[in-house]
Amino acid sequence: MIKNLFFSFILIFCLVSIAQAVLPEANILPLRIESGSRPLSLGGAFAGWANDVNAAYYNPGGLPWAKGITVTAKDFSNISGAQAYPTGTGATVGIAALISNYSGIPLSGNEEATYSEQLIVLSAGSKLSNTLPPLAKNIMAQNIGLGINLKYLLGLSLSRTGLNDQSARRGLEADLGALYKVNRWFSVGASGQNIIPGNTIFFDNGRAEGAPSIIKLGLGAKLFGDIKSPYYLEGQELLLLSDLEMVNGRSPGARFGIEYVRENVFNLRLGYYASPRRGCPSLGVGYRQSDWAADLAYLVSDLLGSGSVSLSVSYFPEEWVFERKEKKVYGEMKIADPLTGVYPDDNFITYDDRIWISGTAKPGVEVTVNDQVVKVDDNFKFSVAVPLKSGKNLVMIDSFYEGGKLAYERKILRRAKVKLAEERQVEKALSQARTAADRERLQAERSKIEERKVKVETLITMGVVEVTPEAEFSLESSVTRGELVSWLVKAANFPLSRVTQDLFKDVPKEHPLAPLIKAAVDFGVMQGYADGTFRPNAQVTASEGRAIFKKFGVIR
Numbered sequence: 001m002i003k004n005l006f007f008s009f010i011l012i013f014c015l016v017s018i019a020q021a022v023l024p025e026a027n028i029l030p031l032r033i034e035s036g037s038r039p040l041s042l043g044g045a046f047a048g049w050a051n052d053v054n055a056a057y058y059n060p061g062g063l064p065w066a067k068g069i070t071v072t073a074k075d076f077s078n079i080s081g082a083q084a085y086p087t088g089t090g091a092t093v094g095i096a097a098l099i100s101n102y103s104g105i106p107l108s109g110n111e112e113a114t115y116s117e118q119l120i121v122l123s124a125g126s127k128l129s130n131t132l133p134p135l136a137k138n139i140m141a142q143n144i145g146l147g148i149n150l151k152y153l154l155g156l157s158l159s160r161t162g163l164n165d166q167s168a169r170r171g172l173e174a175d176l177g178a179l180y181k182v183n184r185w186f187s188v189g190a191s192g193q194n195i196i197p198g199n200t201i202f203f204d205n206g207r208a209e210g211a212p213s214i215i216k217l218g219l220g221a222k223l224f225g226d227i228k229s230p231y232y233l234e235g236q237e238l239l240l241l242s243d244l245e246m247v248n249g250r251s252p253g254a255r256f257g258i259e260y261v262r263e264n265v266f267n268l269r270l271g272y273y274a275s276p277r278r279g280c281p282s283l284g285v286g287y288r289q290s291d292w293a294a295d296l297a298y299l300v301s302d303l304l305g306s307g308s309v310s311l312s313v314s315y316f317p318e319e320w321v322f323e324r325k326e327k328k329v330y331g332e333m334k335i336a337d338p339l340t341g342v343y344p345d346d347n348f349i350t351y352d353d354r355i356w357i358s359g360t361a362k363p364g365v366e367v368t369v370n371d372q373v374v375k376v377d378d379n380f381k382f383s384v385a386v387p388l389k390s391g392k393n394l395v396m397i398d399s400f401y402e403g404g405k406l407a408y409e410r411k412i413l414r415r416a417k418v419k420l421a422e423e424r425q426v427e428k429a430l431s432q433a434r435t436a437a438d439r440e441r442l443q444a445e446r447s448k449i450e451e452r453k454v455k456v457e458t459l460i461t462m463g464v465v466e467v468t469p470e471a472e473f474s475l476e477s478s479v480t481r482g483e484l485v486s487w488l489v490k491a492a493n494f495p496l497s498r499v500t501q502d503l504f505k506d507v508p509k510e511h512p513l514a515p516l517i518k519a520a521v522d523f524g525v526m527q528g529y530a531d532g533t534f535r536p537n538a539q540v541t542a543s544e545g546r547a548i549f550k551k552f553g554v555i556r
Contacts, residue, residue, distance in 0.1 A: 028105070028115055028158070028303065029247065030201060031151055031173045031194055031211040033057045033098060035072045035080040037312035041284025041297035042257025043271025045241040048189040048218025050179055053084040053314060056094050056123045059191040059216065060147025061177035063092040063125025068316035074308050077101040077116075084123070088324035090130035094123035102303055111160065118154040123147065125177075137364075139375065143182070149175035149193075153201060171201035173211050185222040185230060190215075218243040225261075237261040251276045264288065267295070275302045291316045338365040338399040338406055349413045350388070357395060357410070358383040366400040388414040422449050482513050482536030484548070485520045494519040504534040511536075 036054035039046035046054065050062025053070045066084040073079040082096035098119045105113040125147030128135060135141035153171030177191035193214040194200070202208050218241065223230065225237035241257035257271040267286030272279065282299035295312040342359035344350075357369050360381050367374045367382050374382045386395055397408040426446045433439045489496075496515040502508045507517055513536055520526040526548055528534045540548070 028102075028113075029212050029214065030117060030156060031119065031153060031171065032214060033096070033119065033121060033149075033151070033175075033193070035082070035098060036070060037072055037284055037295035037297035037310045038267075038269070038286060039257075040299050040310055041269040041271055041282050041295070042241055042259060043255045043273045043280070043282050043299075045218060045243040045255035045257035045271060047177070047191050047216040047243050048179075048187055049220035049239070049241055050177075050189055050218075053082050053094070055125070055147070055177075055179075056082050056084060056096050056121060056149060059177040059179055059189045059218070060123050060125050060149050060175060061145045061179035061189055061191065063094060063123060063147045064090065064127045064130075064145040064322070065179075065181075066092060066094075066125075067320045067322070068314050070312055070314040072310055072312040074310045078310075082121075086320055086322045088321055090323055091124065091126035092322075094121075094125075096121040096123065102301075105303060106305065107160070113158060113160040115159075116155070116157050118156075120152050120154060122150045122152075139377070143180060145179045145181075147177045147179075149177075151175065156201065166203055166205070168201050168203045171211070172196070173200050185225065187220045189218045189220070191218075192216075212248045215246045215249075216243050217245075235263050237264075269297075271299070273302060277302060278305060291318055335362055335365075335401055338362050338401055339367070339397070339408065342397060342408060342410075344410060344412065346409065347411050347413070349415055351415055352388065353414070354385045354387045355395075355412060356383055356385050357397060359397075361399065362401075364401055368398045368400075370396055371398075388412060390414055479540050479545075480536065481526070481534065481538050481540055482517075484540050484545075485516050485526055485536070486513065488525055488548075489516045489519045492523075492525075494523055497522075504528050505532045507534045507536065 033056075034040070034044055035057050036046075036052075038052065039054050039058055044058070046058040048059075050059040051065050052062075053066050053068045055062030055066045063084055064086075067086045069081070069083045071079070071081045078100055080096065080098040082094060084092050084094040086092045098117070098121070100119075101114075101116045103112075103114045105115060107113055125145055127142055128144040128146060129138060129141035130136070131146060132141065151173045153168060153173075156168040156171070157165060158167070159165040173194045174196050175191060175193045176195055177189065179187060179189040181187045193216075194211040195213060196210075198210055200208075200210050221240050223238045223240055224233040225239075237260070239257075239259040239261070241255075241259070243255040244252050245255060246252045253273065253275040255271070255273050257269065260268045262268075265288055267284075267288065269282075269284040269286070271282040271284075273282070274280075278300075280300040280302050282297060284295060284297035286293060286295040293312075293314045293316075295314070297310050297312075298307060299310075300307045338361060340360045340362075343357065344355065348355070357374075358381070359367075361367050361376050363380060365376070365380075367376055369384050369386060372384075374384045376382045386393075391414065393412040393414060395410040395412060397410065399406050399408075423446070426442055426449060430439060430442045430446070433442055496519055499509045499514040499518055503511075503514055503518055503521070507514055511517075517526075517534060517536065521528070
């Protein structure tokens with residue numbers, strides 16, 4: 001009898017041991033949260049960037065820079081939702097819920113398992129500068145985010161052929177994360193999932209287990225993109241991501257992701273997860289607008305070894321702001337000349353499509369350019385690029401110190417750049433000139449052309465004269481009546497009215513120049529011919545041009 005009891009005990013112990021070993025054998029990691037089509041298509045490499053609402057899944061240290069609501073679904077039995085709400089004081093709170101179901105999990109001996117899990121997550125994140133008041137104005141502390149997840153297991157079930165089903169109804173765990181934005185194009189992050197040791201999952205059969213700990217170390221780098229990237233490329237961005245992941249301190253897995261962004265709207269992503277079991281490629285696409293986004297991902301599951309598709313829809317409410325701006329009444333600055341060496345000077349003229357605003361701020365002075373906060377480095381210097389439109393631009397540089405405000409204005413003219421046909425001809429002749437007299441004559445001719453060119457560029461900058469990039473502009477080329485009427489009306493800023501009937505035989509009301517021709521005729525600058533035509537494509541003769549400009553007041 002004792003012998004039978006001994007063998008019965010051995011049999012029960014073996015069955016329990018087998019049941020307990022099912023989770024690691026099948027590579028099942030309870031209370032592991034990974035969702036969101038964007039990070040999934042990046043191979044899960046998101047701990048080093050974590051700049052959207054999916055930060056709660058991968059690295060809560062990125063929550064201070066995240067806001068919005070996102071819902072992700074593979075099917076009706078695999079769905080998740082998360083929300084990140086910025087409080088307006090530099091901190092963000094969130095909540096997430098996940099429902100996961102996996103069937104056909106391969107085991108040894110041609111066996112399979114089925115696993116399901118329901119989880120709810122409460123999140124919070126804040127910048128280090130807000131967490132520690134003495135570091136409130138420290139630049140480095142303002143770029144470090146800290147976050148925490150509290151995870152509660154609502155339900156867990158596991159079934160396997162030949163063994164009793166296992167289920168758990170409660171369990172509590174926590175994650176910690178940190179993200180450091182070194183600069184606008186490079187960041188590093190680290191997160192620890194399931195950091196509470198001991199019995200955190202309580203099964204219905206009375207057994208308790210600890211969830212496996214997961215450590216992630218990540219890097220993110222924007223190779224090219226905006227003006228703060230290593231290489232500037234207008235309208236395009238390329239993001240490189242990499243994570244190193246360890247489970248219970250065992251052999252690490254590596255995750256890699258590439259994201260290409262076009263016009264900040266279209267996204268193309270590739271990823272790869274090199275787990276200890278298998279390689280798992282992934283890819284995805286995304287479409288983004290100012291307050292919403294849709295992302296689609298295809299990935300090979302490390303758990304199942306098969307591919308699946310997920311769709312995420314996200315919404316970013318505009319009224320959710322990271323830091324609320326307080327209305328302040330600014331008095332006199334308590335220090336003289338808070339900014340020095342501000343570049344450029346007022347009334348600056350440039351041909352470039354952007355300009356660098358730079359200078360030096362005195363200690364404690366905060367700087368904004370066009371209402372955007374500018375980073376002041378440890379040497380109290382600041383520099384930021386401002387895009388310019390063609391024509392006149394006004395750049396506002398404001399400095400703040402202990403409740404005082406001092407504003408600086410910079411009027412900047414972005415002049416249109418044009419290459420004249422005469423200019424090319426003179427340059428070609430100069431390269432072929434053989435005598436000093438010829439070179440001197442051609443140099444004088446080029447100086448006259450450059451003087452006239454400045455006037456042409458001014459007219460093009462003001463939009464009076466239109467020149468397409470592929471067209472060659474010549475000072476001596478003929479001008480049509482249509483071109484002339486367009487230039488005159490725009491230069492005089494004549495008001496345009498709606499054209500309800502045909503103006504001339506050759507100018508119906510649908511003609512693109514009809515509003516301009518009507519304005520010129522109404523103000524008496526130009527008129528039609530006796531035969532009832534206006535002839536917008538006819539060339540302007542010298543005598544006709546003198547008469548028109550005399551009416552216009554240009555010549556007497």
